[in-house]
Amino acid sequence: MPKLLGRYRYQLAVFFAVIGPGFITANVDNDAGGIYTYSAAGARYGYLPLWTLVPITLVLIITQEMCSRMGAVTGKGLSDLIREEFGLRITFLMMALLVIVNLTNVMAEFAGVASSLGLFHVSRYISVPLAAVGVWFLVVKGDYKSVEKVFLLGCALYVTYIISGFLVKPDWKEAAIYSVKPVLMLDPGYIYMLIGMVGTTIAPWMQFYLQSAIVEKGISVKEYAASRLEVIVGCITTDVVAFFIIVACAGAIYSLKPTDIQDASEAALGLRPFGQYAFLLFSAGLLNASLFAACILPLSTAYTVCEGLGFESGVNRNLREAPIFYFLYTLLIVVGAGVTLVPRFPLVQMILLSQVLNGMLLPFVLIPMVILINKHDLMGEWVNARWHNAVSWITVVIIIGMTLAYVGFALRGVH
Amino acid sequence: MPVYDVRGRRIGRVKDAALVPLVNSSRVDRYLVGGGDAWLTVRYDQIRSISLKGIFLIDEQLTPYHDDEYMLRLGRDLLDQQIIDVTGRKVVRVNDLTFELHHDGTRETLIVSDVDVGIRSILRRLFQGVLPPRWIRWLQQPIPPNSIRWEFCNVVEPDPLRRLRLNISYQKLEQMHPADLADIVEELAPAEREAIFETIDSEVAADALSEIDPKMQASILESLEPEKAADIVEEMAPDEAADALSELEDETSEDILDEMEAEPKTEVRELLEFEEDTAGGMMNTEYVSLSEDASVKDALQALESSEELLESLNTLFLVDAEGRLSTAVPLARLFIASSAARLKQMAADTLIQVTVDEQQDRVVELFDKYNLLTLPVVDADGKLAGVITADDVISVLRQK
Numbered sequence: 001m002p003k004l005l006g007r008y009r010y011q012l013a014v015f016f017a018v019i020g021p022g023f024i025t026a027n028v029d030n031d032a033g034g035i036y037t038y039s040a041a042g043a044r045y046g047y048l049p050l051w052t053l054v055p056i057t058l059v060l061i062i063t064q065e066m067c068s069r070m071g072a073v074t075g076k077g078l079s080d081l082i083r084e085e086f087g088l089r090i091t092f093l094m095m096a097l098l099v100i101v102n103l104t105n106v107m108a109e110f111a112g113v114a115s116s117l118g119l120f121h122v123s124r125y126i127s128v129p130l131a132a133v134g135v136w137f138l139v140v141k142g143d144y145k146s147v148e149k150v151f152l153l154g155c156a157l158y159v160t161y162i163i164s165g166f167l168v169k170p171d172w173k174e175a176a177i178y179s180v181k182p183v184l185m186l187d188p189g190y191i192y193m194l195i196g197m198v199g200t201t202i203a204p205w206m207q208f209y210l211q212s213a214i215v216e217k218g219i220s221v222k223e224y225a226a227s228r229l230e231v232i233v234g235c236i237t238t239d240v241v242a243f244f245i246i247v248a249c250a251g252a253i254y255s256l257k258p259t260d261i262q263d264a265s266e267a268a269l270g271l272r273p274f275g276q277y278a279f280l281l282f283s284a285g286l287l288n289a290s291l292f293a294a295c296i297l298p299l300s301t302a303y304t305v306c307e308g309l310g311f312e313s314g315v316n317r318n319l320r321e322a323p324i325f326y327f328l329y330t331l332l333i334v335v336g337a338g339v340t341l342v343p344r345f346p347l348v349q350m351i352l353l354s355q356v357l358n359g360m361l362l363p364f365v366l367i368p369m370v371i372l373i374n375k376h377d378l379m380g381e382w383v384n385a386r387w388h389n390a391v392s393w394i395t396v397v398i399i400i401g402m403t404l405a406y407v408g409f410a411l412r413g414v415h
Numbered sequence: 416m417p418v419y420d421v422r423g424r425r426i427g428r429v430k431d432a433a434l435v436p437l438v439n440s441s442r443v444d445r446y447l448v449g450g451g452d453a454w455l456t457v458r459y460d461q462i463r464s465i466s467l468k469g470i471f472l473i474d475e476q477l478t479p480y481h482d483d484e485y486m487l488r489l490g491r492d493l494l495d496q497q498i499i500d501v502t503g504r505k506v507v508r509v510n511d512l513t514f515e516l517h518h519d520g521t522r523e524t525l526i527v528s529d530v531d532v533g534i535r536s537i538l539r540r541l542f543q544g545v546l547p548p549r550w551i552r553w554l555q556q557p558i559p560p561n562s563i564r565w566e567f568c569n570v571v572e573p574d575p576l577r578r579l580r581l582n583i584s585y586q587k588l589e590q591m592h593p594a595d596l597a598d599i600v601e602e603l604a605p606a607e608r609e610a611i612f613e614t615i616d617s618e619v620a621a622d623a624l625s626e627i628d629p630k631m632q633a634s635i636l637e638s639l640e641p642e643k644a645a646d647i648v649e650e651m652a653p654d655e656a657a658d659a660l661s662e663l664e665d666e667t668s669e670d671i672l673d674e675m676e677a678e679p680k681t682e683v684r685e686l687l688e689f690e691e692d693t694a695g696g697m698m699n700t701e702y703v704s705l706s707e708d709a710s711v712k713d714a715l716q717a718l719e720s721s722e723e724l725l726e727s728l729n730t731l732f733l734v735d736a737e738g739r740l741s742t743a744v745p746l747a748r749l750f751i752a753s754s755a756a757r758l759k760q761m762a763a764d765t766l767i768q769v770t771v772d773e774q775q776d777r778v779v780e781l782f783d784k785y786n787l788l789t790l791p792v793v794d795a796d797g798k799l800a801g802v803i804t805a806d807d808v809i810s811v812l813r814q815k
Binding site: 074075076080083084087088089091092218220309310312324 | 634
């Protein structure tokens with residue numbers, strides 16, 4: 001028995017040796033926002049949105065690859081580079097937007113905590129404050145690095161969606177057709193959801209997080225090839241999970257009756273083939289994802305902003321050395337958790353909205369990224385290839401177009 | 416700020432300004448004026464007066480601007496970039512610059528006096544031209560200024576040629592405590608790190624490098640020329656040098672070893688033989704050992720000849736004719752002994768020692784159990800091979 005345990009530990013060690021920033025980012029990507037957005041898409045529109053996953057994956061790979069390349073070549077974070085090349089005003093504006101959008105994302109994570117434990121009738125007035133205090137202390141005082149491994153293992157719960165995706169016996173023919181056949185509808189709800197799907201998969205904060213993680217890990221240009229492979233594998237994993245969440249929800253919910261998901265118990269139906277365990281599995285997966293992202297998001301935001309604006313940052317500094325860092329970090333958690341405690345706060349709608357805001361902010365992060373990565377004095381021979389640029393610019397145009405279309409509908413009140 | 420010529424006609428606005436550090440390290444030497452399509456360069460001695468109203472010239476002979484390697488442009492090269500605050504011992508980002516206006520009879524010049532960091536300067540940069548100046552001052556008022564004297568700033572420039580032309584040196588950094596320097600270096604980008612290690616004194620570089628995270632040590636050593644890397648590694652304590660080299664790829668560490676001088680090289684090579692997590696991998700070979708029949712006088716002589724070790728030395732070791740370790744003598748006992756006394760009589764009661772292949776965890780346990788500062792390590796024949804000191808153990812514990 002000890003021998004078996006030893007072997008098991010050895011394999012775990014190997015597993016954790018190969019995972020790096022790319023894989024972690026990919027897993028955090030499927031946070032509360034991700035799970036709900038994909039579930040909502042499948043439940044409301046069935047297989048229709050599947051076609052977006054291929055282009056979204058492509059764009060995800062390209063953006064993540066650009067970030068990790070910039071990190072490896074320059075050794076600087078994204079907000080550092082933006083500050084150095086675009087000056088203070090643009091940096092400030094961008095950081096302000098990022099803080100607002102990320103704050104809604106933090107709210108989404110705590111809403112995820114609330115709704116996952118709500119399934120077991122744990123009041124959110126207990127679960128959310130506990131989670132907020134727990135996260136704060138874990139990251140500032142505790143040993144986050146070892147807990148991170150637990151979170152990563154917890155991500156294995158996504159496998160339940162893959163199993164469920166098969167067990168609900170979805171219409172594979174239809175799923176296959178819609179995976180490649182683009183369906184565009186000038187329906188505000190559909191556009192809203194598409195923006196959300198882009199935003200949840202290619203979240204702006206991830207670009208900052210990934211690049212900093214690459215820099216912090218000290219990955220050099222020479223080691224970059226391995227790291228790129230990891231990024232690509234991570235991106236594909238993310239979207240495979242996304243595919244199965246949509247398929248499972250399409251098969252289990254949409255095929256009976258197209259539904260707008262309002263709460264966790266409806267979303268958990270995506271795991272219906274697991275019978276009485278569906279709630280438990282859904283709740284555990286969602287809780288893990290929410291806490292994981294709740295640890296990373298406020299911290300990454302505080303780092304990014306302080307780096308860009310030149311304030312001291314880092315949990316290895318004390319409160320007096322880095323006051324603004326701690327202020328921002330604490331503020332994000334307190335406000336993010338606090339808002340979800342407002343009575344009758346629409347948890348699920350909030351989660352979906354945060355992902356849509358992600359999507360709307362994305363072009364404004366992509367544009368400076370593409371400009372930076374094409375600067376020869378910064379990147380040397382590592383500047384973007386032409387098709388890279390083409391895909392990036394097309395993405396920017398499409399997302400801005402969708403955002404404008406949605407805003408246009410909203411203004412004309414076509415709801 | 417508008418610029419006016421001799422007859423008071425407006426030429427254009429100041430777009431940027433530049434220092435020429437080779438001539439004067441803080442005087443604003445050139446003003447780059449943009450009017451129409453091209454920029455013009457105004458030298459400091461072509462200016463009569465500078466005020467909030469504008470800059471008035473005394474000379475008409477302006478040359479078109481061309482990028483000149485000797486210029487440190489304030490807007491492009493300094494604003495928003497990272498510099499090192501030497502007195503505050505940290506890396507800061509330049510938010511703003513403060514100038515002093517100097518009169519010298521015929522003309523007025525601007526001298527860079529401070530580099531501003533912190534919120535106060537951010538407010539001015541954000542709102543200049545958006546809000547009326549009075550409002551900005553009102554906003555700034557409650558916030559204390561946060562700035563660094565220009566002479567205590569160190570610009571970081573990765574390109575060696577440009578560094579020469581801009582007269583940038585890192586000598587100021589050499590005065591810092593190596594641990595502070597290490598913290599600063601860890602915050603910089605790889606190219607900038609390399610720039611600093613390339614130019615500072617090898618001894619300082621070695622001390623700082625010892626304080627840096629092992630993985631970063633490796634990437635710094637890899638980026639340097641093997642000769643320079645060898646100079647630095649020679650100055651490091653042999654055990655730390657061995658640790659740093661063991662992180663490198665074999666080929667690179669061979670290149671560096673080849674460039675090293677014979678004596679440190681053999682020491683480091685011997686240490687490299689040991690597994691990293693054994694006593695052999697932890698120990699260093701900097702110790703003082705004497706023969707069993709040595710007197711206090713002999714000990715003092717031995718100490719005189721190994722002055723570089725004194726700062727951290729706390730134990731002497733006695734070895735028999737074959738080099739086998741027999742006893743350890745706490746250094747402080749020497750002070751209360753007569754000079755003719757035999758060291759042997761002052762030995763510590765029990766000799767605690769380990770062999771080179773002892774596991775790291777066991778070594779840590781011994782340090783804890785016996786409250787050790789120094790632990791001798793012997794080879795299979797009982798010969799003294801090296802010592803492990805408390806700081807080695809602390810590093811091990813910190814890395815866990």
